[in-house]
Amino acid sequence: MDIAEKKISESDYVGAKKFVDKAQNLYPNLDGLRQVSVMITGGREADWYRVLGVDPLADDETLKKQYRKLALLVHRDRKKYKGAEGAFNLVLEARRLLSDKTEWM
Structure with missing residues (x-):
């Protein structure tokens, strides 16, 4: 999980997924593994809607609510499991x- 966390911090989601999968095989009950696994896609880049667990057509209010919920779930000061900071x-x-809608325009 340390390596996966490092890969996430480097925006290497493919590499992170590889190490999360290995951790799942070796230690399926590792604390925080499920949360990190859900947030990483198998593609080259993160699917940001999938990371937040919302529909791509979700409105801003839904995005905010889901962000708050997940931020509390994986906040690095509240969760001491490996990968919490990366998640x-x-x-x-x-x-x-x-x-930031202006980034798309």
Whole structure:
């Protein structure tokens, strides 16, 4: 999970997924593994809507509510499991990108 967290911080989601999958095989009950696994896609980049667990057509209010819920779930100060910081950073990045509509224009 340490390696997966490092990969997430480097925005290497493919590499992170590889190590999360290995951790799942070796330690399926590892604390926080499920949350990190859900947030990482198998593609080259993160699917930011999937990271937040919302529909791509979700309105801003839905994005905000889901972000708050996930931020509390994986906040690095509340959760001491390996990967918590990487998971929190991923949720934070998803919120930043999806709430900044000017970035798409």
